[in-house]
Amino acid sequence: MLDALAATGKTMQQDQQMSNSPDKTIASDSVAEFIGTTKRFGSITAADGLSLRIRRGEFLSFLGPSGCGKTTALRMLAGFERPTEGDVLIDGSNVSGLPAHRRPVNMVFQHYALFPHMNVAQNVGYGLRQRRPRMPKAEIAQKVAKALGTVRLSDFSDRRIWELSGGQQQRVALARAIVNEPKILLLDEPMAALDAKLRGEMQRELLALQRSLGITFVLVTHDQEEALAMSDRICIMGNGRIAQVGTPGDLYDRPRSRYVADFVGKANILTAEIIETRDKLVTVRLRSGALVAVQQNPDDSRAQADIAIRPEALSLAAPDAPLPVATATLPARVTHRTFLGDHTEYLLEADDLGTLQVNVPQQAERVSGGHDVGARVHVLWPEGTGLVLAADD
Amino acid sequence: MAMTPSRARGLLLTPAGLWYAALLLLPLAVVLIFSFGERSPIGGYAPGFTFAQYANLPARFAAFRNTLTLAPIGTLAALLIAYPLAYFLAVKVTPKWKTLLLVLVIVPFWTSILIRSYAWIFLLGGKGIPALLAHLGLEDIRLLNTPFAVLVGIVYGYLPLMVFPIYVALEKLDKRLLEASADLGTPPWRSFLQITLPLSMPGVLTGCMLVFILLMGEFLIPAILGGGKVFFVGNALVDLFLQSRNWAFGSAVAVALVVVMLVVVALYSRAVKRFGATRDDTGLM
Ligand SMILES: Nc1ncnc2c1ncn2[C@@H]1O[C@H](COP(=O)(O)OP(=O)(O)OP(=O)(O)O)[C@@H](O)[C@H]1O
Ligand SMILES: [Mg+2]
Numbered sequence: 318m319l320d321a322l323a324a325t326g327k328t329m330q331q332d333q334q335m336s337n338s339p340d341k342t343i344a345s346d347s348v349a350e351f352i353g354t355t356k357r358f359g360s361i362t363a364a365d366g367l368s369l370r371i372r373r374g375e376f377l378s379f380l381g382p383s384g385c386g387k388t389t390a391l392r393m394l395a396g397f398e399r400p401t402e403g404d405v406l407i408d409g410s411n412v413s414g415l416p417a418h419r420r421p422v423n424m425v426f427q428h429y430a431l432f433p434h435m436n437v438a439q440n441v442g443y444g445l446r447q448r449r450p451r452m453p454k455a456e457i458a459q460k461v462a463k464a465l466g467t468v469r470l471s472d473f474s475d476r477r478i479w480e481l482s483g484g485q486q487q488r489v490a491l492a493r494a495i496v497n498e499p500k501i502l503l504l505d506e507p508m509a510a511l512d513a514k515l516r517g518e519m520q521r522e523l524l525a526l527q528r529s530l531g532i533t534f535v536l537v538t539h540d541q542e543e544a545l546a547m548s549d550r551i552c553i554m555g556n557g558r559i560a561q562v563g564t565p566g567d568l569y570d571r572p573r574s575r576y577v578a579d580f581v582g583k584a585n586i587l588t589a590e591i592i593e594t595r596d597k598l599v600t601v602r603l604r605s606g607a608l609v610a611v612q613q614n615p616d617d618s619r620a621q622a623d624i625a626i627r628p629e630a631l632s633l634a635a636p637d638a639p640l641p642v643a644t645a646t647l648p649a650r651v652t653h654r655t656f657l658g659d660h661t662e663y664l665l666e667a668d669d670l671g672t673l674q675v676n677v678p679q680q681a682e683r684v685s686g687g688h689d690v691g692a693r694v695h696v697l698w699p700e701g702t703g704l705v706l707a708a709d710d
Numbered sequence: 711m712a713m714t715p716s717r718a719r720g721l722l723l724t725p726a727g728l729w730y731a732a733l734l735l736l737p738l739a740v741v742l743i744f745s746f747g748e749r750s751p752i753g754g755y756a757p758g759f760t761f762a763q764y765a766n767l768p769a770r771f772a773a774f775r776n777t778l779t780l781a782p783i784g785t786l787a788a789l790l791i792a793y794p795l796a797y798f799l800a801v802k803v804t805p806k807w808k809t810l811l812l813v814l815v816i817v818p819f820w821t822s823i824l825i826r827s828y829a830w831i832f833l834l835g836g837k838g839i840p841a842l843l844a845h846l847g848l849e850d851i852r853l854l855n856t857p858f859a860v861l862v863g864i865v866y867g868y869l870p871l872m873v874f875p876i877y878v879a880l881e882k883l884d885k886r887l888l889e890a891s892a893d894l895g896t897p898p899w900r901s902f903l904q905i906t907l908p909l910s911m912p913g914v915l916t917g918c919m920l921v922f923i924l925l926m927g928e929f930l931i932p933a934i935l936g937g938g939k940v941f942f943v944g945n946a947l948v949d950l951f952l953q954s955r956n957w958a959f960g961s962a963v964a965v966a967l968v969v970v971m972l973v974v975v976a977l978y979s980r981a982v983k984r985f986g987a988t989r990d991d992t993g994l995m
Binding site: 395396397416417418419422423424426428430431432433434443444447448493497 | 884886887889890891892893894895896897898900905908909
């Protein structure tokens with residue numbers, strides 16, 4: 318498959334089936350569904366016509382900047398908010414009017430919300446003690462012990478909550494939720510209160526847990542790396558709406574809009590005039606007059622569009638170097654050069670075009686000997702890399 | 711020259727120590743000494759050493775009985791009224807109205823309890839509530855000068871003292887805990903029993919302690935609404951010190967009251983501790 322936006326993009330797990338249009342799965346495969354779900358708080362529309370199928374057993378993340386409605390979407394799944402319009406389905410049945418305590422989902426809260434008047438085991442067993450008819454005490458104790466073992470807190474069952482570290486509290490919150498074997502586990506920025514090192518550790522643990530339990534996880538985060546590292550699919554939100562849903566690889570290689578291209582990874586975004594479309598390639602004229610061929614955006618017939626290209630898809634050559642075939646060249650001057658270990662980041666002023674970022678792998682940098690700040694260079698744009706973005710709505 | 715830490719601490723504690731000695735221990739010592747003395751023929755105190763005053767305590771049995779029944783009942787009644795009120799103020803009312811309603815709880819304090827109790831004389835007297843009841847066919851109901859009148863008075867007077875500690879406890883309760891409880895499958899009323907109630911217990915215990923201890927020393931409300939028929943130990947003390955000027959016997963009654971109070975408070979805190987312990991051992995429900 319052609320990586321449209323980044324010819325040298327990172328290798329990402331790419332499920333052939335998953336990278337197709339994500340919303341067209343069969344119904345029995347989905348554990349929950351938003352159907353035109355809207356939530357308004359007074360004049361604020363926190364969630365605006367969400368439509369999304371959450372697949373059974375997947376790890377889905379809601380990703381987006383602060384205030385874009387991620388938490389609201391999650392809280393509508395949990396039952397804390399009732400949709401103003403539209404519906405929420407869980408396991409095929411409409412739960413829009415069902416209160417939180419009657420939904421087969423459990424949540425890990427951002428600040429854990431552990432019960433301070435109960436010890437660790439009592440916290441974890443809380444959900445099981447609510448079952449009616451009652452679950453036998455021995456069975457509760459056994460399940461609690463198993464859940465505590467899963468999060469590696471077996472020796473802590475008699476501890477008080479305030480005697481635990483942040484990471485341990487988070488694991489208690491996790492155990493308190495998974496012990497109920499929910500259909501979906503909801504996590505609202507569960508790692509936000511942890512320091513960077515612990516966060517990485519918890520991410521790996523969480524992922525391993527999800528694989529071993531087979532429970533559907535829905536995570537809310539504004540941390541792009543976290544979402545990319547953990548999710549099977551990411552739902553990118555902006556302004557209460559879903560901007561794009563896809564695998565991490567999808568979103569990186571084929572962002573539908575400028576918003577997504579900007580949000581996931583770094584991208585050069587340029588305005589261009591569309592000249593002609595042949596096969597799936599579009600020839601566009603940049604502002605400098607240069608012609609480049611990029612990937613088409615399906616069902617698009619605009620004369621003008623934004624196009625995006627990843628910094629690592631471009632390369633640099635000295636002005637006198639022989640030009641490779643099927644490559645457009647943009648003359649430019651180096652303005653900044655930052656060594657970043659495995660690659661060097663160049664900022665360039667392209668003639669009549671503006672600022673471009675180009676990332677050169679260290680290997681190529683060693684071969685060419687690098688380019689000094691102020692030097693004239695050619696930016697090389699291989700045919701068929703980069704793509705046309707849809708208009709932002 | 712530098713002071714040793716312990717000497718410095720000793721110096722720092724001196725003012726507090728002096729204050730404690732002057733305001734608490736000294737009067738208590740005086741009362742204790744008086745209680746073993748005698749009434750001088752012209753009233754007041756005559757030195758001596760006799761247990762006669764203590765032997766005479768049963769003469770004031772009714773005052774102790776009234777205090778020891780009406781103070782706990784009054785505390786309980788105040789709690790039962792204050793809790794829903796505090797819950798309403800802390801949980802249900804929007805922030806916009808909260809301040810206003812809280813001020814309304816305090817407003818009665820701006821007038822002396824004396825005047826407010828006199829207002830109750832009118833309300834409970836023949837032309838007040840009994841007259842209303844008579845309209846409804848309930849003739850001949852006496853309210854004033856009964857234990858009930860005293861109870862109404864003390865509940866009314868001490869309600870704010872009960873409301874505020876409970877309000878504070880409920881106000882600082884993390885609402886997310888209730889969401890977590892609901893999320894784990896608990897209907898609202900059971901969340902109240904398992905989360906809200908236990909976590910507001912510190913406020914409840916503080917309020918009860920505060921009201922109970924103050925009630926044990928109450929004398930104004932029984933004097934006004936009890937009409938001399940329902941009197942507390944406080945009334946007995948006023949009578950002995952100011953009217954019959956029997957300081958020695960008055961001191962013995964005062965010492966007895968302090969002892970009773972200490973015993974009750976000790977039992978209370980032991981019960982509270984045990985309550986805490988069972989909660990730890992068995993979990994709720
Ligand atoms: N209970 C509420 N009352 C009024 N407005 C609300 C309420 N909850 C959320 N909002 C508003 O809805 C919008 C979306 O909020 P939401 O909490 O879903 O954002 P978010 O994406 O989770 O942001 P963050 O990353 O900061 O947590 C915001 O503008 C917020 O102010
Ligand atoms: Mg949020």
